[in-house]
Amino acid sequence: MNTLKVGVCLIAATLLCGCNPLMSASLNNLKAAVIGPDEVNVSPDEVAGVNYPQLKLTTPSGSGVLALVREREDLQFWVASGKQVLLLRNGLAVRSVGLGLEGDLDGTRQSDDSPFKQGLHRVADGYTTRRWIDLYKGQEVGVIVNSRFSLRSTQTLRILDKDYTVLRVDEQIDAPAIGLRATNRYWVDPRDGFIMQSEQQLTSQLRVKIVQLTPDRRHIP
Template structure:
């Protein structure tokens, strides 16, 4: 789980630096102070000016916009102009680089029956699952993470200038070996399972909020 084509991501990050003021702001905000991120205002025009799909990422130390520069099968590579990298698989964050002050998520292995592959809109209330994570901090590998999914009522969320009626699915996660206990939240398109927004606990100290600024499933090669 430690293999990552860093050269491709770094090259894309360098290209993104000169895209527009939005990507420059990304670099500044994701290097924010430990006390917390400055809020990053994003406009539809700024998003439209970049040809890559984009998401807004909030971490304990910064907030910025990442662009999807590559996709291999169901694995998506998202990068910021400051060379931070986030890998998503079916909306689940499976690896991070440069985001965790106390260490990033080094990798994630999911079962073939992963509810994220099925689509969270199809997951019954109370469904249980398991995945395995690797951590940079402590060099811990293959840590079992148990999860239980709870369906919540429909909600309306606003992203940029649009409102979306979404299903909220909560995931209660538990990794006893490392003392990790948290609840993740996913706001899901009830028709196709596309995760428009989520809050995910990647490690004990790293929690992120992910907002998809572009909803299309565009592939960049």
Template sequence: MKTLRNSSCLAVGLLLCGCNPLMQASLDTFKAATLGVQPLQVTAAQVEAVPYAQIKVTTDVSEGVLAKLRQQDDLEFWVASGKQVLLMRDGLVVRTVGLSINLDGTRFDGESPFKRGLQQLPDGYSSTRWIDVYQGPRVGLAVNSRFSRQGIETVTILDKDYALQRIDERVDIPELGFKATNRFWIRPDDGLILQSEQHLTPGLFLKIVQLRPDRETAR
């Protein structure tokens, strides 16, 4: 926890030092969460002006841009100017900090299918992971999932079209009686997730778009 806190403070400091209109707009949009989602207009020029890989994240009540300011092995730290932090592994959000509802931990039973690469999974592949949600608190909730391949779809990111394979993940948290479908749009050649819709808990849904896919490579 101490390492995460120190890393987050450093990352936020770096981001604010180089704050441009895009990052300020992102901060203002997150602050306006109580007013509902305020569309954040992002241009390629604004994204290029920030020397970090970036993602646009939309929740049910807010929208903002986060920059990848640190990576420890396969764990990525994505930080917003308002001190919100997403920790991601291979395109899956495994922990959040600073949101109204947070995911406090994720661990897999065996190999993570995201580590393996979604493009490598056979249709109908199943997996189990456990999550922690301290608001409750609920620790060690089993999340059963089943993956299915969909067709190739065109996804537009910053006015550029990408032909991406869509992979759906049907998730079930029996203890909470919660079921949902996560969606991942991946590059067919290497499995890099360029866009996703992730139901992390019953109260936490994120849509994530890679704004600088040229800076990212699949693991």
């Protein structure tokens, strides 16, 4: 935990050195819970002005832009200028730092048969699996999350000024130990399973919407 926090501070400091107003807005908007969140308006030119792949993150507290600043095998580190951090593995949010007012998602362990590893474009309708999560507040460790996947329709998703053909996949999740039931939604590239947009319930109080602002830049340059 401490090692991650130190690394996050170093990454965020590096990011701040070259950020534009779009990146600077992340801190204020993601901490706007008291007065109500402001929506970040993102333009293609602003996104192009940052030399990192970026995503837009919306939480109950507000919205902001995060940059992909590190990859370790299939684990991605997305950081906002205010040191908020979201870790994604194959498009699934597996850890958060500084996002949950009532506590963050402290860790996630996927099963060997997790469909995220193969790509959700290959998941069968009705497929069931499970994963295990740790919660920062409450000290819950190894909470079982059961999930069932449903295939929805092919849709057109507009990100900035471009349209993408995507497959929507829903995931019904159930964690009886913490009284959590919700539906996650994923908009997936049908060619390779890349998740371009998603709505994910990370904890009982923390639900996020993730939009890949640079889906054509899949990796750090």
